[in-house]
Amino acid sequence: MPGSIPVINRMFRLQWEEAQAAWVLLYPEGMVQLNASAAEILTRIDGIKSVDDIQAELNAKYPDAEDLEQDVNEFFTHAQTLNWIDYV
Template sequence: MNAPPEKPKLSRLFRLQWEDAQSDYVLLYPEGMVKLNRSAAEILKLCDGERDVQTITHDLERAFSVAGLKEDVNDFLRIANERNWIS
């Protein structure tokens, strides 16, 4: 299992966008679409290649007034990396 990049960014093969028809964020790619839950979308919105994982986690904790998201963010980023959503 590969660890996610230190400063993850959305892969060029995917586009994150809001879909009114889905009432959710989705990842669009040439072969289809992945409907995301809110947590996944919020994490991917911060994957800009500039922020490291620690900063992404901190920004989410601050934005949603919660603590202890490190493990959840890391778990999601590992999955996103395995699915090639991030690079």
């Protein structure tokens, strides 16, 4: 997974929702409001950057965060289980 390139699953659309003042994932049956950590990760997914690239960006933004790489990897595993993401 670390060298893999994640993409948002085609069944979902990531967008900023002004009414909730939060990033959300929209899908045919509803919406998932994302917490700040999930949004930090998912908004970096562009179909070009690998998981390693995203981790490097987050490490640069949050240099004092502990276990950041492990947390990001766990998030990607969880997001894939929920079908929020795929890999190309």
